[in-house]
Amino acid sequence: MRILFVASEALPFSKTGGLADVVEALPKALVARGHEVAVILPRYRGTKTTAIVMPSLTIPLGNRLRFPAVADGTLLNGVRYFFVDDPQYFDREGLYGGPQGDYWDNAERYSEFCKAAIEIAKHVWPADIIHCHDWQTALVPVFLRTSYSDDPVMKDMPVVFTIHNMGYQGQFAKDVLDRAGIPQATFTPTGIEFYGNVNFLKAGIVYSDYVTTVSKRYAQEIQTAEYGYGLDGVARGRGDRLVGILNGVDYAAWNPAKDQYLAAKFSAKDLTGKLACKQDLFKVFGLPDVPGRPLLGIVSRFADQKGFDLIAEVAHEIMREDLSLVVLGTGERRYEDLFRALASAYPDRAAAKIAYDNAIAHKVEAGADMFLMPSRYEPCGLNQIYSLKYGTVPIVRATGGLDDTIEPFDLEHGTGTGFKFWDYSGGALLYTIRQALHHFADERIWKRIQLNGMTKDYSWKTPAAEYVALYDAARAARGLTQPARNQMPVATSK
Numbered sequence: 312m313r314i315l316f317v318a319s320e321a322l323p324f325s326k327t328g329g330l331a332d333v334v335e336a337l338p339k340a341l342v343a344r345g346h347e348v349a350v351i352l353p354r355y356r357g358t359k360t361t362a363i364v365m366p367s368l369t370i371p372l373g374n375r376l377r378f379p380a381v382a383d384g385t386l387l388n389g390v391r392y393f394f395v396d397d398p399q400y401f402d403r404e405g406l407y408g409g410p411q412g413d414y415w416d417n418a419e420r421y422s423e424f425c426k427a428a429i430e431i432a433k434h435v436w437p438a439d440i441i442h443c444h445d446w447q448t449a450l451v452p453v454f455l456r457t458s459y460s461d462d463p464v465m466k467d468m469p470v471v472f473t474i475h476n477m478g479y480q481g482q483f484a485k486d487v488l489d490r491a492g493i494p495q496a497t498f499t500p501t502g503i504e505f506y507g508n509v510n511f512l513k514a515g516i517v518y519s520d521y522v523t524t525v526s527k528r529y530a531q532e533i534q535t536a537e538y539g540y541g542l543d544g545v546a547r548g549r550g551d552r553l554v555g556i557l558n559g560v561d562y563a564a565w566n567p568a569k570d571q572y573l574a575a576k577f578s579a580k581d582l583t584g585k586l587a588c589k590q591d592l593f594k595v596f597g598l599p600d601v602p603g604r605p606l607l608g609i610v611s612r613f614a615d616q617k618g619f620d621l622i623a624e625v626a627h628e629i630m631r632e633d634l635s636l637v638v639l640g641t642g643e644r645r646y647e648d649l650f651r652a653l654a655s656a657y658p659d660r661a662a663a664k665i666a667y668d669n670a671i672a673h674k675v676e677a678g679a680d681m682f683l684m685p686s687r688y689e690p691c692g693l694n695q696i697y698s699l700k701y702g703t704v705p706i707v708r709a710t711g712g713l714d715d716t717i718e719p720f721d722l723e724h725g726t727g728t729g730f731k732f733w734d735y736s737g738g739a740l741l742y743t744i745r746q747a748l749h750h751f752a753d754e755r756i757w758k759r760i761q762l763n764g765m766t767k768d769y770s771w772k773t774p775a776a777e778y779v780a781l782y783d784a785a786r787a788a789r790g791l792t793q794p795a796r797n798q799m800p801v802a803t804s805k
Contacts, residue, residue, distance in 0.1 A: 318447075324392070329691065445512070452472065472521070572670045707729060730743050
C-alpha cells in the first residue's frame with residue numbers, strides 16, 4: 312500500500328509532544344513491512360529543505376487565495392517527507408503558539424495545511440489511504456467529503472484519523488468558517504458544530520472512515536464523560552469505527568544494551584551496568600549515592616494531566632520515606648516551584664532539573680530504580696514502556712496506556728511488571744509507592760520484577776500490523792479492494 316501521513320509535527324523535524332515520536336516511528340515500521348509511506352508536515356522555522364517539488368499551490372481560504380509551495384521530498388529511513396512551505400503561516404517562533412498563547416490564526420494555518428495535503432495526494436504522491444493525526448489535520452476528511460466530492464481522483468480517498476489526546480480539540484469561533492474556507496454546510500450538530508463553535512477534532516471523528524486512539528483502554532475512556540471532554544457522545548456514535556491501537560516504542564533509540572547516553576550498558580542477561588548508571592545519575596543531579604537507597608525518577612511535562620496535583624498533595628510524606636528523588640521536566644510554574652522547594656528542603660535526597668534534556672532523560676530511565684507516572688489520564692504514555700526496557704520499575708495510575716502496559720506485581724505467582732493504583736488520590740499514590748519500596752528491600756523479588764518488564768516487547772511490529780489491517784478495512788468500507796496503482800514519479804525542481 313501507499314500510505315500518506317498528514318501530521319503537524321514529527322521527529323527529527325519538529326516536536327512538542329509524543330505525537331512527533333509516533334509520526335517518526337510508525338512510518339518506519341510500515342516501510343519495514345514493505346509498504347510505501349510519505350509524511351506531510353508544515354515547514355516550520357529551522358526546517359532545512361533542499362528542493363521544491365511544486366513552486367506554488369493555489370489554496371482558497373474563504374474569499375482569499377494563498378500560494379504555499381511544496382518543499383523537499385527528502386527520503387529518510389525509507390520514508391518520503393514533504394513540507395507545506397508558507398513562511399507567513401509557519402515560519403514562527405513556536406509551532407502552535409508563543410508566550411502569549413495560541414496563535415490567533417491557527418484555524419487558517421491548519422486549514423491551508425489540510426488543503427495542501429490533499430493537493431499533494433492528488434498531484435505529487437498518489438496514495439491508497441491517508442492517515443491524519445490530531446485536530447490540526449482533521450479538516451482533511453471534511454474537505455475530501457465536501458469540496459472534493461465531485462473529484463474522481465480524491466472523492467473516495469479513505470481516511471484514518473488518530474486521536475493522540477482528546478483534551479486538545481482545536482475549538483474556534485464560528486467566523487473561522489469563512490476565514491478558513493470551511494463549507495458552511497458542515498456547521499451542524501451532526502457535523503463540526505460544538506456548542507456554537509467550530510470543533511476541528513469533532514470534524515475528524517465525524518468525517519473519517521475509521522478513528523483510532525493510541526491505546527485500547529483510552530478508546531474506551533474517551534466514550535465516557537470523565538475523559539471525553541464533551542465529545543464522549545460523538546465518540547460513542549462512532550463506536551463501531553473506533554479502534555484502540557497501542558503505540559509502540561523505538562528500541563533503536565531506547566535500549567540499555569546500545570544506549571549512547573549511558574555510563575554503562577546493560578541488558579536482561581547482565582544487569583551489572585545498571586548500578587553504574589545509578590551512580591552516574593546521582594552525579595548528574597548532584598546527590599550523594601547512599602548504597603541500597605532506592606532512587607525514584609520522574610521525566611515529564613509538569614501538568615495536572617500528569618498527576619502532579621497528587622504528587623504535590625503527598626510530596627513531604629513521600630520524602631519521609633528512605634528514598635532519593637530526581638525530577639526532569641518543565642511545565643506549570645507551581646509544579647516547577649514545588650520541585651525546587653523539595654530540593655531545597657531535602658538537599659541530600661531530592662534534586663530537580665527544570666529543563667527538557669534528552670540525554671538526561673535517558674540517564675533517568677537507566678539509573679532510577681522506580682519511575683513515577685501517576686497520570687489523571689494518559690492516552691498511551693511512552694516513558695513507562697521505556698522504563699520496562701531499562702529495568703526501572705513503573706509506578707502508575709491505571710488509566711489509558713498505563714493500564715494497558717503495566718501489570719501489577721503478584722508476589723504469589725512472581726508475575727507482573729510494576730505497581731499501579733486506581734483511585735485518583737494522594738493516599739492511593741503514597742500507598743503504592745510504599746508497596747514498591749517494601750518489595751525493593753528484597754533483592755531477589757526486585758530482580759524478578761525487573762526481568763519481567765525487560766523481556767516485554769512493545770516494539771512497533773504489532774501496532775504496524777494492526778494499522779495495516781485497519782487501512783484495509785477503511786479501503787473496503789469505501790468499496791476499494793485493490794490498492795490504487797495510478798502512481799506517478801515525484802517531480803522535484805531546484
